[in-house]
Amino acid sequence: MYNISLSKQDITEREISAVTDVLRSNALSLGPKLPEFESKIAGFVGAKYAVAVNSGTSALHLCVRALGISDGDEVITTPFSFIASSNCVIFERAKPVFVDIEPDTLNIDVEQIEKAITPKTKAIIPVHVFGLPANMTAIMKIAEKHNLVVIEDSCEALGAKVDNKSAGTIGDCGTFAFYPNKQITTGEGGIIVTDREDVAQLAISMRNQGRDEGMGWLAHSRLGYNYRISDINCALGVVQIERIDEILAARESVAGKYNSLISEEIPEIIPLCNPPEGMSRSWFVYVVQLPERFSVEQRDEIIKHLRSTGIWCNNYFPPIHLQPFYVNEFGYQKGDFPVTEKVSEHTIALPFYNRLADNDVEIIIKELKKKMNGMM
Template sequence: MRLTLPYLDEDEVREVAKVLSTGYLTQGPKVAEFEEKIANLVSAKHAFAMSSCTTALHLALVALGIGEGDDVLVADYTFPATANVVVQQGARPVLVDVHRDTYNIDVDEIERRITPATRAIIPVHAFGLPASMGDVMEVAHRHSVSVIEDAACALGAKLQAQACGTFGEMGCFSFHPRKSITTGEGGLIATNDDVLAERIRLLRNHGGLRSTFYYRFDEAGYNYRMSDVQAALGVAQFRKLDWILNRRRELASQFSTKLANAEGITPPIEPQDCHHTYQSYVVVVDPAFDRDLVIEEMRRRDIETTLGTYALHEQPFFQKAYGYSSGDLPNSSFLFRQTLTLPLYPQMTSEDIDRVVQALGEALENARR
C-alpha cells in the first residue's frame, strides 16, 4: 500500500489533450483559468501560478525586498524548502519551535526571537492544520513585520471560516503529487496586496512587461511560470477538490476513532475553529517505541509509511551554517524523531484503514525499545 496516490481519471487526460491540441504549452489561458479558480476558492484578489511552492516562497521574499542583513522567522518543523529560500536570498533563517500537539509554530517563541533585524515570519500550516494565525498576525503587526504563509499543505484549510493563505501578505500553496490536488509539480502565490501582485507578476516572468509587439525588461526576474499542460491537470483536479477533501477528512476520522485507544500512538488533533485538510495523517509514536523500526516493520507488511517531517535545526546544513545543536528546539526535535505518516488518499477504503491499523499494532509490538 502506497503512502499516497493522486486521484486521476479521464478528465485529466481530456484537459491535457485539449492543451496539447492547441500547441500553446507554456503559460497561457489554462494557467489563467486555474489561477482564477484558486483565487475564488480562497477569496484572494490575486493568484499567481508558479513552478513549485518553493519558487512561490522564494518570489514572495523577493517581492518584499528581503535580503542580506535581514532575519526571517521560520517554523522549525517543516520541509527544508521553507528555510532554504531565506538562505537563497542572503537573509538569515531564525528557526522557531512548535507545539507538540498541533505541530504548528509557537507564537510565544516568535515573540522571544523577534529582533530589529526581523523582516518577516513564515508560519507553516503543518499537514493542512491551520496555524494560530490570529496570534501570529497580532505579533507581526505589533512589530511591523511581514507574514508569508507556507500553505503548501493547506489548500481548503480554514481558520474561523477564513482560508489559510490569506491572513498574511502572501500565502504559498503546493500542487506536488503528495498534496490534495496536483499539477505534477507546481505552486501558487495568493495575495490581496495590489503592489505585491504587480511585483510578482513582473518577477515571475523574467522581469518583463509585454508591450505591443515584444517585452520590455524592467527587472532581472525569474522563470517561475507554470505551464498550460500543468494547469490543465490542475483545472481537472480542481473539479474534484471538494470530494477529495471531504474523503480525506472522512478517512482521517476513521483512523482517529480506531487509534484513539491504541497503545503507543497519539492521533493528530483538530482544534475548535480549525478545518483540517489532512494532506497527511501524522501520528506521534510514544518514545517507548522505535519510530524508524516501526517504518521498517510496516514496509515488511507492504505498507508505506514515513516520518512526519523534518526539524531543520537537526539538519547538518543549519547546524554548520547557523550554529544550531540537536535538541535546541525540543518540541520540533521530538516530533522529528517520533512522528509517523500513515497512508491516506481518497481511493482508500474502510478495509484499507483496518489493515493499516492492524499492521501498525503488530509493528509496534516488534519496535519496543
C-alpha cells in the same frame, strides 16, 4: 506482500481529457489555462490575486523577493516543516530564525515569537503544518505591533480555514503547492495568493524573467526567473480545483477511518490534534506520534518493518535545524528546539490518499499494532 503507497494522485478521465485538449491546442505555455487556473484558485480561497508558478518552493521564493526581504534580514519561522519554508529565506541571503513548536498543534509556538524578534527581523513565515492553520490571530497581532510582513506557507493546507477565512489569505501573501502528494495536483506547481497588487505584479514579472506586461520577449525590467507553469499543468489543476469539495471530503473520510481504528486498536498512539476553536484542518498527510517510551531507533525499525511488508510510510519531518546544511551554515545543534526534536523522533506518516480503501487502513493498523506489541 502488500502494495500500499504513501500518497497517490486522484486523476479521473476529466483531467486526462483536459490535458489532452491542451496538447491538441497551440498553447502549451502562457495560454488560456493559466489565468483560468489562477482565477479558480483565487475564487476558492477568496484572494484578489493568484499567481501560478512551477512549484511551491518557487512561490515562496517569489514572495520573499516581492516583499523585499534580503541580505542580513531575519525571518522567524518553524524548524518543524519541509525544508523549502526556510530555504526560501536563504535564497535571498537572509537568515531563518527558528522558534519551537506547540506540542499539540505542531505549529510555531506563538508565545515564543516575540522573544526571537530583533531589530533585524523583517518577516514571519508561519507554516500550516499537516494542513492545520497556525495561530494566525496571534501572529498577525505580533506582526502589526513590530511592523513585520507575513508569508503564510500554506503549501499543505489548501481548504483549511481560520474563522471562515482561507488559510493563505490572512498574511501579506500565502503559497500553495501542487506536487502529487498534495490535496490537488498539477504534477509540479505552486501558486501565490495575495490581496496586495504590488506583490502580485512583482511575482508575475519575476516568474517570467523579469518582463513587465506589454514588454517584448527580450526586454527585462528586473532580475527574474523562469518559474512559469505550463498550460498542461494548469489544465490538470483546473479540473482538480473544480473537484476540491469531493477531494477534501474523501480525505476527511479516510482520516476519520484511521482515527476511529486507532482509538479502538492502539489508543496509546497520538493522532494529529483536533483543530482549535474556529479553525479547520485540510487533511494533507496522516501522521501519528508513537508513545514516548519508543526510541527514535525503535520508530525507525517500525518504519523499516512496515516498508518491508509493502506499506509505505516515512518519518515526517526531520527537524530543519538539524539538516547537515543548517548545522554547517548556522551552527544549530541538537537540543536547540526540544519540542520539535521530540515530536520529530516519534512521528510516522502512514499511507494517505483520497481513495485509500478502508480495508487497507485496517491492514496498516493491524501491522503497526503487531509490530509495536512485538517490541514491548
